[in-house]
Amino acid sequence: MRFKETKLKGAFIIELEKFEDERGFFAQTWSAKEFAAQGLENRLVECCVSRNRSKGTLRGMHFQLPPYAQPKLVRCTRGSIYDVALDLRRESPTFKQWVGVELTEDDYLCFYIPAGFAHGYQTLTAGAEVSYDMSEVYAPEYASGVRWDDPAFGIEWPPCEHRTIINRDRTYPDFTY
Numbered sequence: 001m002r003f004k005e006t007k008l009k010g011a012f013i014i015e016l017e018k019f020e021d022e023r024g025f026f027a028q029t030w031s032a033k034e035f036a037a038q039g040l041e042n043r044l045v046e047c048c049v050s051r052n053r054s055k056g057t058l059r060g061m062h063f064q065l066p067p068y069a070q071p072k073l074v075r076c077t078r079g080s081i082y083d084v085a086l087d088l089r090r091e092s093p094t095f096k097q098w099v100g101v102e103l104t105e106d107d108y109l110c111f112y113i114p115a116g117f118a119h120g121y122q123t124l125t126a127g128a129e130v131s132y133d134m135s136e137v138y139a140p141e142y143a144s145g146v147r148w149d150d151p152a153f154g155i156e157w158p159p160c161e162h163r164t165i166i167n168r169d170r171t172y173p174d175f176t177y
Contacts, residue, residue, distance in 0.1 A: 001028060003038050003112075006099045009092060010114040011085045012038070013101055014073075018108065027108060029075065030133065040112060041071040041135040048132045049077070052123045056160040060120010060169060061086055061146045068139040069115035072132055076103035079128030081121040082158050086146070089116035090177065098155050103130075118146050120169075122157055147172040 002015040016027040035042035050059065061084070064070050074083055086098040102124070103109050113119050121130065148155065148165065152175040 001031065001034050003034075006085070006101075008085060008087050008094045008097060008099050008117075010040075011087075011099060011117065012040070012112040014110040014112055016108040016110065029110065030073070035112075041115070043135055044073075044133050045137055046132075046134045048134070050130045050132070051078075052128045052130075053126065054162075054164050055123055055126045055128075056162050057123040057128070057164040058120065058148055058157070058169065059165075060084065061118035061148055061155075061172075062120060062169075063088060063116075063118040063144055063146075064136065064139060065142045065144055066115075068136050068142040070138075071115045071135040072113045072119055073134075074103070074111045074113065074119070074121075075109070075131045076105055077129045077131050078105050079123065079125035080104040081123050081128050081130060083111050083121040084119070084155055084157075085111065085113040086118040086120075086153055086155070087116070088118055088146070092116075096153055096175075098153055100156070120148055122160065122163070124158065145169065145172050146175050150175050
């Protein structure tokens with residue numbers, strides 16, 4: 001695995017190292033030892049998958065509050081998505097800044113999003129499937145979010161003719177901290 005830090009401290013794009021032969025390839029998608037060597041959370045407690053019917057589905061921007069803040073490792077396993085991490089750590093020099101990356105089933109990139117960030121994505125293809133590995137359990141009473149189009153952040157989403165977004169994600173109040 002090759003770890004490349006984004007402009008947001010602690011958020012990484014991870015390139016998988018593929019070992020190829022006539023059968024195809026093999027790649028390691030997780031190593032507690034390698035994550036620890038990068039100073040990243042190195043335990044996994046939940047692994048989840050989401051499947052999206054339509055191109056233009058937008059999920060986010062979600063996070064969990066302490067003590068259940070969730071570092072996430074995200075990978076697109078079918079189709080393609082535009083994945084966004086938003087730094088909500090008040091003490092961070094990149095507070096309220098975001099980074100977006102396209103993840104596809106063919107690029108085998110992973111996006112490591114630390115605790116204290118909001119996360120969301122927009123599907124670029126119908127049938128996109130996303131794998132999440134989390135270092136903290138889901139605790140619904142600590143779940144929160146910010147609006148995907150809140151002007152406090154200025155996230156630039158890919159153009160889309162029709163966006164599918166649930167009411168909760170569309171109606172978070174304006175960010176005020």
